[in-house]
Amino acid sequence: MEPLAVAVNGLVKRYGMTAAADGLSFEARSGEVTALLGPNGAGKTTTVEICEGYRRADAGSVRVLGRDPHDPELRTRIGVMLQSGGVPTHARAGEFLRLIASFYATPLDPAALLERLGLTASARTSYRRLSGGQQQRLALAAAVVGRPELVFLDEPTAGLDPQARHATWELVEDLKAAGVAVILTTHHMDEAERLADEVVIVDHGSVIASGPPSSLTGAERQLRFRARPGLGLDELLSALPPATIAKESPAGHYVIEGDLVPELLATVTAWCASNGVMTEDLRIERRTLEDVFLELTGRELRS
DSSP states (O other): OOOOSEEEEEEEEEETTEEEEEEEEEEEOTTOEEEEEOOTTSSHHHHHHHHTTSSOOSEEEEEETTBOTTOGGGGGTEEEEOSSOOSOTTSBHHHHHHHHHTTSSSOOOHHHHHHHTTOGGGTTSBGGGSOHHHHHHHHHHHHHTTOOSEEEEESTTTTOOHHHHHHHHHHHHHHHHTTOEEEEEOSOHHHHHHHOSEEEEEETTEEEEEEOHHHHHOSOEEEEEEOSSOOOHHHHHHTSOTTOEEEEOSTTEEEEESOOOHHHHHHHHHHHHHTTOOOEEEEEEEOOHHHHHHHHHOSSOOO
8 A cells, every 4th residue: 555645643843842743643645635724833834844854853753755754765756835935036937947847857847837827928037036926836836847746835825816826726636636645734724625635723733623624614504794793692592593603703793503494594684673783794604614723723813
């Protein structure tokens, strides 16, 4: 049986008294996208850098394509997309990608890859004169041009316009179809929900939830609407079935969870009308990955 693309078991990494990874474990398989999610400072970057061979673990086991992450044999088998840096500022985009391609036995055609990512017109432009979005797309091209078996993508669509974002998604889906394992870190929950086969949510150096997006979000539907802040939810709940849940989060945004039959919707709208509450954007939808993420990690900003 083929080894897992990535197997992390009981990973520990400390910086002084701070545990960036504290017994963290997860697996990633070939032909699948594994999204590693978490708030800033949760331990995602440290974990990925250990898998990439840039840092060493203090304890635990990490195997990448069945090998130690520091094995030189992995260099031609994995691709790494850095969020910034790594490209000489005076290098022209096309020249840089051709140079990276020359390190591999059977690379993708650099010109075709530039065309696919909308960089053909910028092929002779130096890296420092590229826009932020163009630099991001060039970093993505450099990560995949060598036909890697495993690719690490760090915030691949950060700062991209909608067209470039969708082009990136299509490229990731093609990598998956070709049997490549993709480790994705992103703050865009809709991106993770669309692309990922497996989601791993990390906080305070540990995995707090994992599974396919559909299993994390569940099948429950929610009634959502916006209205003035501070509605009397206890009074509203008294008019609804006993198992119903109502909450306001954030201020002025309301969520009703329960058996969403037509009678419940009618009761909510009737209650709002009798209390002079003007609702906006009233809709029924399923719980999203962003809902799950915020429930598990909290809504407060972190430094």
